[in-house]
Amino acid sequence: MPETSPVSSPDRSVxxxxxxxxxxxxxxxxxxxxxxxxxxxxxxxxxxxxxxxTLLRCISGFSEPTEGRVLIGAKDMKxxxxxxxxxxxxxxxxxxxxxxxxxxxxxxxxxxxxxxxKMRRKRAEDLLDMIALPGIGDKKVSELSGGQxxxxxxxxxLAVEPDILLLDEPLSALDLKLRQHMRTELRAIxxxxxxxxxxxxxxxxxxxxxxxxxxxxxxxxxxxVGAPDQIYNRPRSSFVASFVGxxxxxxGIVKVQSExxxxxxxxxxxxxxxxGGGRKYKPGDEALxxxxxxxxxxxxxxxxxxxxxxxxxxxxxxxxxxxxAGDTDLRISMxxxxxxxxxxxxxxxxxxxxxxxxxxxxxxxxxxxxx
Amino acid sequence: xxxxxxxxxxxxxxxxxxxxxPLIIMVITAFNSSKFPRIVPWDCFTTxxxxxxxxxxxxxxxxLNSVIIGVGVxxxxxxxxxxxxxxxxxxxxxxxxxxxxxLILPILIPGVVLGISTIVLWGQISRGLGGAVQxxxxxxxxxxxxxxITFVSAYAMLVFIARLQRFDATQTEAALDLxxxxxxxxRKILLPFMAPAIGSAAFITLLASFExxxxxxxxxxxxxTFTTALASKVRHGxxxxxxxxxxxxxxxxxxxxxxxxxxxxxxxxxxxxxASRSPLYANPxxxxxxxxxxxxxxxxxxxxxxxxxxxxxxxxxxxxAILQDKLDRQAELRxxxxxKIEAQEVEQGITVPKPEGGFGGAFGGxxxxxxxxxxxPKPEGGFGGAFGGIAPPAPSE
Numbered sequence: 001m002p003e004t005s006p007v008s009s010p011d012r013s014v015x016x017x018x019x020x021x022x023x024x025x026x027x028x029x030x031x032x033x034x035x036x037x038x039x040x041x042x043x044x045x046x047x048x049x050x051x052x053x054t055l056l057r058c059i060s061g062f063s064e065p066t067e068g069r070v071l072i073g074a075k076d077m078k079x080x081x082x083x084x085x086x087x088x089x090x091x092x093x094x095x096x097x098x099x100x101x102x103x104x105x106x107x108x109x110x111x112x113x114x115x116x117x118k119m120r121r122k123r124a125e126d127l128l129d130m131i132a133l134p135g136i137g138d139k140k141v142s143e144l145s146g147g148q149x150x151x152x153x154x155x156x157x158l159a160v161e162p163d164i165l166l167l168d169e170p171l172s173a174l175d176l177k178l179r180q181h182m183r184t185e186l187r188a189i190x191x192x193x194x195x196x197x198x199x200x201x202x203x204x205x206x207x208x209x210x211x212x213x214x215x216x217x218x219x220x221x222x223x224x225v226g227a228p229d230q231i232y233n234r235p236r237s238s239f240v241a242s243f244v245g246x247x248x249x250x251x252g253i254v255k256v257q258s259e260x261x262x263x264x265x266x267x268x269x270x271x272x273x274x275x276g277g278g279r280k281y282k283p284g285d286e287a288l289x290x291x292x293x294x295x296x297x298x299x300x301x302x303x304x305x306x307x308x309x310x311x312x313x314x315x316x317x318x319x320x321x322x323x324x325a326g327d328t329d330l331r332i333s334m335x336x337x338x339x340x341x342x343x344x345x346x347x348x349x350x351x352x353x354x355x356x357x358x359x360x361x362x363x364x365x366x367x368x369x370x371x
Numbered sequence: 372x373x374x375x376x377x378x379x380x381x382x383x384x385x386x387x388x389x390x391x392x393p394l395i396i397m398v399i400t401a402f403n404s405s406k407f408p409r410i411v412p413w414d415c416f417t418t419x420x421x422x423x424x425x426x427x428x429x430x431x432x433x434x435l436n437s438v439i440i441g442v443g444v445x446x447x448x449x450x451x452x453x454x455x456x457x458x459x460x461x462x463x464x465x466x467x468x469x470x471x472x473x474l475i476l477p478i479l480i481p482g483v484v485l486g487i488s489t490i491v492l493w494g495q496i497s498r499g500l501g502g503a504v505q506x507x508x509x510x511x512x513x514x515x516x517x518x519x520i521t522f523v524s525a526y527a528m529l530v531f532i533a534r535l536q537r538f539d540a541t542q543t544e545a546a547l548d549l550x551x552x553x554x555x556x557x558r559k560i561l562l563p564f565m566a567p568a569i570g571s572a573a574f575i576t577l578l579a580s581f582e583x584x585x586x587x588x589x590x591x592x593x594x595x596t597f598t599t600a601l602a603s604k605v606r607h608g609x610x611x612x613x614x615x616x617x618x619x620x621x622x623x624x625x626x627x628x629x630x631x632x633x634x635x636x637x638x639x640x641x642x643x644x645x646a647s648r649s650p651l652y653a654n655p656x657x658x659x660x661x662x663x664x665x666x667x668x669x670x671x672x673x674x675x676x677x678x679x680x681x682x683x684x685x686x687x688x689x690x691x692a693i694l695q696d697k698l699d700r701q702a703e704l705r706x707x708x709x710x711k712i713e714a715q716e717v718e719q720g721i722t723v724p725k726p727e728g729g730f731g732g733a734f735g736g737x738x739x740x741x742x743x744x745x746x747x748p749k750p751e752g753g754f755g756g757a758f759g760g761i762a763p764p765a766p767s768e
Contacts, residue, residue, distance in 0.1 A: 109550045
């Protein structure tokens, strides 16, 4: 194959070609159109009910798109059942088989393909070594801890070397410590095996830390696709800006736009900021200005305004300061400056400012509600 | 406090005697040589009623028929029930509720109706087909199996539905996703999960088939199953061989229950991790002794030994003595009556037609319980109904 990659590795890309999935009148996925590259760690991020699991089931073959095509490795998957696709799905609750031993679980994909018992055992042991759990093959699934089950599920999914590994919020059932540990581990496994990972989550922390690229979904629509830092720093819609990370939204009227910068008149003053998503505004258009809590800096001269300190939450390294300016509540994150870095006390007036490049003007639209 | 204990204890005793009293009395009567099942007066300890039970041709034939029919019903009702439960679980909820009612209906319909309608339907069908098909179809075995399946498979379905509700459908999806064909997913994932339910469904359907009377009595035609044979035997009067049967059934139940308990306890201990800590399981001897297989073998050995010893017991001497006793007593009574009648005759100078067996109802009082009617035609011999009315040979059909 005339591939661009130097080693002739299999094509493990997934192409969603204008995919829509509807149930009656309800549109679960609306015109998803994107390409997931071979060997990529790709995440779909969105609140529950946004259609990400539906899309995943469509890729794995449990449902067919109402419109559009799903191509895996440039092959159209229409009419190809889940057992015939080069995909493996890790279910939210893992769906390990409780009546089988760990080794039998891992070797199940081989068993149904008619691989002999000895070979299966060998492969199961190799995979157990890979997930750093050697020698637990004869245990029952119920005897494993949450993290071990997680890894066994991954080993089972990788047993027949799928091209695509689909993960449906597999970490949501774990406690925080383990979840953070498994993030690192998942990423390591992905780089080790080189399989395309498609990861579904509502946890932005997971999506941002592990992924090469992230697609943010809301109400069936893919709002933005990009690398984690792009998603965070250059949101293209008010939903992405408000869903990914904390953000302060200031409503105002566009006064003037020049290229990718614009001035927005708000009750707190007129601010200059970057225009998100390459949009064009006419003077007088309503828009939202998003500025991250950590971009609001006390005493900064650019885009300066006055606010009243209303509350502080001290969290070690960061100090979350809540302030009020006009009728807008603001959130400010400050690095703990030690003993010298006192911000003030409740009721104090403080002067805040932010760099125009680090704030984004976006059209008025859906705001993600706090979880 | 103590009053509560007393009351609770009394209640418990009353409750358990209500539950088990009849069983205990029945077990005791099985070993009394009296021809009517009773405890007092106690005649002789005997094991003869077991021999009598096994010697009953009709009951034994019925038992064989029951086994044949039971196996047939289990073999068909369990797969049908499983298929029904699976179909229900796949349906949208509205349709499911409706179909559920329809499938449960045979349980609610009286068995008599099912029995009659089975004969009518299959009679029509087999007459329509005629020839060898008719003979193969219109017989007691086929009709009974078909008739029982109509409601027994609904029992099986209920068992499967209960189990299926605990099945995680993503297990099947996971199997499919990992490359299994739908058939493989069924065999390797769903069936093993359903295995315990299949076991209990088979057991329940076997019991339901075995003990069914209402439907079977119609569909079995000229054959008889154990239950219908038993019922017709009881109709002609009961005798302690039925108590003997009760003893056998109770014994089988006890052995089964104790073995099951052993299985459950072992499983629990192993699952709960108690097995590794308990000294019972550490010692190889006690570990082997508590194994369900060994428990079962010990119980069976006990039963076999008791049965063997029992079968050697001979109560004929004692029984002969009792019989002699009764004969003597009867002769005595007869003589007394004769004397009385003669005295009356002498007194009144009339001759009363003397009934043959005037003491027919004097002893057991079952068969001939009617007051002594001089005109009543008597069966041969004065002892016809005297000993509890053992059923005369059943009228042949």
